[in-house]
Amino acid sequence: MRASDLFDVSGLVTVVTGGASGIGLAYAEAMADNGARVILFDLDQTRLAAETKRLGATGKQVDVTDRDALNRVFDETAREMGGFDVVFANAGIGGEPGFLTLDGKRNDERALEKLDTAYFERIFKLDVEALFWTIQAAAKHMKAGRGGRIIVTSSISATKTEAFVGAPYVASKAAAAQLVRQAALELAEYNILVNAIAPGPFVTNISGGRLKDEGVQAALSQYCPLKRLGFPDDIQGLALFLASPASKYMTGASLTVDGGVTLGYVG
Ligand SMILES: NC(=O)c1ccc[n+]([C@@H]2O[C@H](COP(=O)([O-])OP(=O)(O)OC[C@H]3O[C@@H](n4cnc5c(N)ncnc54)[C@H](O)[C@@H]3O)[C@@H](O)[C@H]2O)c1
Known part of the structure; x- marks a missing residue:
């Protein structure tokens, strides 16, 4: 089979939540460059306007933690585009510093017992609850249509501990990973x-x-064994793979892209 058929995403109606920046934008770009019909859902109107113009995509401003607004924008987009083929559930926020500073010292301000409820709730609201609502909305529309692909951005923090990232983030990504398997x-x-x-x-x-x-x-x-961090173009191949016929017998999987970080420390 030719690579152009195996990885064909042309014409696929593709939503990317948190699509106006970073990893989501990288997914959106990979899909748009290969002929998909891309819709970015994002909170940030300025970035949304700039990136949709650059990609020739559609943009919808929405706060995914507002469940009614999220469902409205899914329904509206389904009417406009005739359903969905691919939904990247990607919107998320970072975990903020962990219990060690980057030079390896204890960061007492970020000790487990000092982390406040508001911080925990903010992370879980977006990285777990809104993710669940996004999967629900995608499932509802895809069931009514021809099936589809839901691709969730979790993290290596779903399965490994972190000294430089706060505990609630690690727990939230573990929840996200298990939601993927259950769905x-x-x-x-x-x-x-x-x-x-x-x-x-x-x-x-x-x-x-x-x-x-x-x-x-x-x-x-x-x-990182590869001795560098990842850049958006390091993740685009995976996005195309999971959205295309190349992965048509895969479900419930988690694909790591981390330059070898989870292999361990090599000094
Ligand atoms: N960058 C990393 O090192 C890393 C590592 C592992 C996992 N992730 C995950 O990748 C995903 C994307 O993160 P990123 O690194 O690209 O960050 P980013 O900040 O560059 O992009 C996140 C995008 O999500 C949007 N967003 C945030 N809250 C939103 C909301 N309530 N409603 C709608 N849009 C919202 C932001 O406006 C932004 O455009 C997140 O789920 C994150 O946890 C990132």
Whole structure:
């Protein structure tokens, strides 16, 4: 089979939540460059306007933590585009610093017992609850149509501990990973395939753009066998793979893209 058929995403109606920046934008770009009909859902109107213009995509401003607004925008888009083929459930926020500073010292301000409820709730609202609502909306429309693909951005933090990221984030991504497996089990009968992409540290606007700082990059690169962080173009192949016929017998999987971080520390 030719690669152009195996990875064909042309014409696929593709929603990307949190699609105006970082990893979501990388997915959107890969899909748009290969002929998909892309719709970005994002909170940030300025980035949305710039990126939809650049990609020739459609943009919808929505806060995915507002369940009614999220359902409205899914319904409206389904009417306009005739349903969905691919939904990247990607919108998320970072975990904020962990119990160690980047130079390996204890960060007492971020000790487990000092983390407040509002921080925990903010992370779980977006990275778990809104993710669940996004999967629900996608499933509803895909069941009524021809099936489809739901691709969730989880994290390597779903399965590994983190010293530099707060505990609620790690717990939220573990919840996201298990939601993927549960949804995959239930939705397989409807030809809806649900998979996760689990990135390691990627240079995006997450956590106020902290990973764009060269000092932060150098500190974190030490823990990566490939000795560098990920950039958006490092994840685009996976997006195309999971959205295309190349992965048509895969569901409930989690694909790691982390430059080897989860292999362990090599000094
Ligand atoms: N960058 C990393 O190192 C990394 C690693 C593992 C997992 N992830 C995950 O990748 C996903 C994308 O993160 P990123 O690194 O690209 O971050 P990013 O900040 O560059 O992009 C996130 C996008 O989501 C949008 N967004 C945030 N809250 C929203 C809301 N309530 N409603 C709608 N849109 C909203 C933002 O406006 C932004 O455009 C997140 O789920 C994150 O947890 C990131």
